[in-house]
Amino acid sequence: MALLEIKNLHVSTEDGTEIVRGVDLSVNTNEVHAIMGPNGSGKSTLAYALMGHPAYEITEGDILVDGESILELEADERAQRGLFLAFQYPHAVPGVTVASFLRSAINAVRKAKAGGEDDPIKIPEFRKRLDAAMKQLKVPKEMAGRYLNDGFSGGEKKRVEILQMALLQPRLAVLDETDSGLDIDALRIVAGGVRELVGPEMGALVITHYQRILNYIKPDFVHVFVDGRIVREGGPELAEQLEAEGYETFTPEPVGGEA
Numbered sequence: 001m002a003l004l005e006i007k008n009l010h011v012s013t014e015d016g017t018e019i020v021r022g023v024d025l026s027v028n029t030n031e032v033h034a035i036m037g038p039n040g041s042g043k044s045t046l047a048y049a050l051m052g053h054p055a056y057e058i059t060e061g062d063i064l065v066d067g068e069s070i071l072e073l074e075a076d077e078r079a080q081r082g083l084f085l086a087f088q089y090p091h092a093v094p095g096v097t098v099a100s101f102l103r104s105a106i107n108a109v110r111k112a113k114a115g116g117e118d119d120p121i122k123i124p125e126f127r128k129r130l131d132a133a134m135k136q137l138k139v140p141k142e143m144a145g146r147y148l149n150d151g152f153s154g155g156e157k158k159r160v161e162i163l164q165m166a167l168l169q170p171r172l173a174v175l176d177e178t179d180s181g182l183d184i185d186a187l188r189i190v191a192g193g194v195r196e197l198v199g200p201e202m203g204a205l206v207i208t209h210y211q212r213i214l215n216y217i218k219p220d221f222v223h224v225f226v227d228g229r230i231v232r233e234g235g236p237e238l239a240e241q242l243e244a245e246g247y248e249t250f251t252p253e254p255v256g257g258e259a
């Protein structure tokens with residue numbers, strides 16, 4: 001049984017436009033999957049649908065985690081099942097330090113796990129876990145005391161995001177690397193963090209329109225996404241082909257021939 005199984009998924013926006021048009025995809029622990037596709041092909045919409053974003057309606061198909069449908073679950077209940085979406089954190093939060101943000105993120109998952117009862121992590125235990133994660137991911141110590149994303153560089157935001165991932169110990173991390181401002185450092189941080197954390201306990205789905213990031217992450221599987229559908233699947237060599245040829249050759253023939 002797959003950790004995550006997406007079956008014939010169709011997703012529409014609130015105005016009824018179909019963006020994701022029949023996606024099948026399975027992800028297991030120990031696996032890094034990359035979804036690559038041009039701007040506007042529906043990659044982020046797929047990620048939002050996985051997390052239960054209310055602006056997107058699933059009109060057909062199913063999303064299963066450990067064989068159970070999660071369609072009826074709220075975003076926090078999905079997090080409790082082990083899903084983690086990297087872009088799901090607030091922008092600048094003045095007055096909230098990185099450490100306290102991370103602690104409340106952990107507590108939110110603990111609360112959901114305890115059936116809605118508060119079950120806050122003890123401060124010394126939190127400190128221990130934070131220190132260990134920061135060491136593992138080579139995040140500078142002073143980062144913990146800074147205000148969340150307040151004047152953070154792109155790379156620093158990525159560090160906090162990966163740190164959050166390490167602390168929440170999700171089973172499936174979904175990373176939507178939409179930020180065109182990502183520089184090589186930020187890419188390395190994401191790639192290093194994903195590689196460090198993917199293993200018997202975790203799988204990852206990395207969404208990008210960069211070929212570049214895959215030079216660092218080395219996905220086990222590449223899915224080419226065009227116009228709301230997966231049009232080609234393969235191993236890392238597919239990313240190299242994309243690099244050389246672009247998306248053009250992967251675009252399905254237009255219906256009705258040339259205009």
Ligand SMILES: Nc1ncnc2c1ncn2[C@@H]1O[C@H](COP(=O)(O)OP(=O)(O)OP(=O)(O)O)[C@@H](O)[C@H]1O
Nearest residue numbers: 013019038039040041042043044045046055178209
């Ligand atoms: N909430 C929404 N309301 C209306 N249209 C939307 C909404 N969300 C997405 N869309 C449209 O759906 C299409 C796919 O958008 P999406 O953000 O999923 O693409 P993407 O593949 O992530 O692109 P990029 O590579 O630029 O991040 C776009 O045409 C976008 O305008």
Ligand SMILES: [Mg+2]
Nearest residue numbers: 043044045178
């Ligand atoms: Mg996107």
